[in-house]
Amino acid sequence: MARVIVVTSGKGGVGKTTTSAAIAMGLAKRGHKTAVIDFDVGLRNLDLIMGCERRVVYDFVNVINGEASLNQALIRDKNCNLLYILPASQTRDKDALSQEGVGKILDELKKDFKYIVCDSPAGIEKGAHLAMYFADDAFIVTNPEVSSVRDSDRMLGILSSKSRRAEQNEEPIKEYLLLSRYAPDRVKLGEMLSVNDVQEILSLHLLGVIPESKSVLTASNSGVPVILDEKSDAGQAYADIVARYLGEEKPHRFIDEKKGLFGKLFGSK
Amino acid sequence: MSTDSQQNAHHLPVLEFKSSTFSVPVLVLTSNDIIAIEQQLQEKIHLAPEFFKNSPLVFDLQELNKHNLDIDVSRLATLIRKLDLLPIGIRGGAAQQNQQALKLGIPVHSGQSVAASSIQKQQSPEPEPLTASTMLITHPVRSGQRIYAEGDLIILAQVSAGAELLAEGNIHVYGSLRGRALAGVQGNTEARIFCSDLQAELISIAGNYKISEDLNDAVPNRRVQIYLQNHTLVIKDI
Numbered sequence: 001m002a003r004v005i006v007v008t009s010g011k012g013g014v015g016k017t018t019t020s021a022a023i024a025m026g027l028a029k030r031g032h033k034t035a036v037i038d039f040d041v042g043l044r045n046l047d048l049i050m051g052c053e054r055r056v057v058y059d060f061v062n063v064i065n066g067e068a069s070l071n072q073a074l075i076r077d078k079n080c081n082l083l084y085i086l087p088a089s090q091t092r093d094k095d096a097l098s099q100e101g102v103g104k105i106l107d108e109l110k111k112d113f114k115y116i117v118c119d120s121p122a123g124i125e126k127g128a129h130l131a132m133y134f135a136d137d138a139f140i141v142t143n144p145e146v147s148s149v150r151d152s153d154r155m156l157g158i159l160s161s162k163s164r165r166a167e168q169n170e171e172p173i174k175e176y177l178l179l180s181r182y183a184p185d186r187v188k189l190g191e192m193l194s195v196n197d198v199q200e201i202l203s204l205h206l207l208g209v210i211p212e213s214k215s216v217l218t219a220s221n222s223g224v225p226v227i228l229d230e231k232s233d234a235g236q237a238y239a240d241i242v243a244r245y246l247g248e249e250k251p252h253r254f255i256d257e258k259k260g261l262f263g264k265l266f267g268s269k
Numbered sequence: 270m271s272t273d274s275q276q277n278a279h280h281l282p283v284l285e286f287k288s289s290t291f292s293v294p295v296l297v298l299t300s301n302d303i304i305a306i307e308q309q310l311q312e313k314i315h316l317a318p319e320f321f322k323n324s325p326l327v328f329d330l331q332e333l334n335k336h337n338l339d340i341d342v343s344r345l346a347t348l349i350r351k352l353d354l355l356p357i358g359i360r361g362g363a364a365q366q367n368q369q370a371l372k373l374g375i376p377v378h379s380g381q382s383v384a385a386s387s388i389q390k391q392q393s394p395e396p397e398p399l400t401a402s403t404m405l406i407t408h409p410v411r412s413g414q415r416i417y418a419e420g421d422l423i424i425l426a427q428v429s430a431g432a433e434l435l436a437e438g439n440i441h442v443y444g445s446l447r448g449r450a451l452a453g454v455q456g457n458t459e460a461r462i463f464c465s466d467l468q469a470e471l472i473s474i475a476g477n478y479k480i481s482e483d484l485n486d487a488v489p490n491r492r493v494q495i496y497l498q499n500h501t502l503v504i505k506d507i
Contacts, residue, residue: 150412150429150430150431153412153430153431154411154413157410157413157429158413161414200445
């Protein structure tokens with residue numbers, strides 16, 4: 001059965017698109033046919049992070065409006081032939097999306113793909129609502145600071161009351177916490193919330209901690225998902241997250257200041 | 270509210286009973302002179318025709334019955350309908366008047382009836398059960414969510430900052446309470462709040478509230494109850 005994963009947060013700038021790109025690539029690299037959809041109509045970024053911005057012909061809104069077929073709009077990734085990207089439209093706004101249209105596209109994708117990753121826009125309005133509405137699993141990306149945590153909490157409330165699964169009284173969406181931009185040294189100084197603080201407020205299953213890392217910015221600017229940078233700590237963190245999501249047991253890393261054995265071997269930044 | 274629990278996966282509920290209060294104009298009669306009533310009622314309606322048009326109306330015969338002035342209920346109902354008002358209840362009527370009203374399809378509102386005869390007791394609607402059902406929530410209540418319980422409300426998880434609990438009865442929270450909790454929202458001053466970890470933004474019982482700044486004395490991670498004493502909220506360890 002195909003699974004629809006929404007990457008969401010409520011707050012902007014916490015790393016939703018970086019995370020969407022990384023986990024979609026991670027899932028595809030492990031042999032699962034994966035599609036990643038940019039729901040941020042009007043502020044499209046995923047194509048840049050995935051490095052396919054020069055190959056966009058048709059987009060999500062074209063497919064919804066019937067101006068292009070899904071196959072025409074899907075862009076195959078250069079690094080992994082099991083990964084496809086459906087870019088957002090840059091010239092339209094969120095109103096161009098309709099629940100019916102999104103549902104139809106997801107149903108069509110489900111026939112062919114194992115995982116469908118939905119990159120949600122910030123906020124709780126239409127775009128974010130449609131990104132999460134059909135989800136089976138939700139990755140809540142949170143930064144260790146109070147406003148991000150509260151917005152995530154709000155988003156969790158929406159997931160549990162306004163999604164399709166909630167409306168049809170099905171099994172609720174599975175929710176996972178991804179704590180990004182984590183800096184253990186700043187936690188120690190009391191400048192940042194700790195993993196435990198965030199978990200206490202959100203009481204959510206922690207899928208992984210992504211450390212604050214220069215490699216994320218480098219990867220974004222060069223259009224290569226950070227998970228492909230196997231030497232970087234952020235890349236390894238995302239690889240762990242994908243493994244845990246697929247059911248593997250992996251001890252949490254990057255929570256403490258001292259480098260783990262793996263980090264020492266590879267000299268993480 | 271489709272928040273939680275008890276919903277059976279086999280069938281979706283298509284209806285539910287809710288208790289609501291409406292404000293309805295009551296026509297209190299002090300004379301049984303139908304012609305005078307018609308005249309004065311017309312004058313009143315003339316002052317605000319839009320307000321009265323098709324407005325529901327309860328007529329009260331208590332004053333008449335106090336002075337043993339009888340009135341023909343069916344004639345009165347016809348008159349009310351003629352003036353584009355919709356009689357939806359009789360109050361304070363004698364047994365025979367109530368029976369007459371019921372025959373016309375007008376419900377009897379008990380409570381202030383002068384003639385509390387046995388017949389009328391049988392006819393008055395079943396009293397609402399004293400204990401409205403308890404609502405049980407097993408998942409965390411998130412920021413921005415709002416839960417309203419007509420009776421007691423029991424939460425077996427945490428209540429996040431920015432969430433709001435409202436109950437006509439008591440509120441129990443067996444997790445951290447970081448949001449708002451308002452018990453006895455319909456004015457029940459006997460309602461209480463019980464929680465195992467008080468970090469609330471606001472607590473209120475029957476409209477008497479305290480905000481988080483006033484809760485400084487309350488130590489988190491201790492089981493407490495909150496109740497009303499002389500219009501002041503009291504927080505006590507359990």
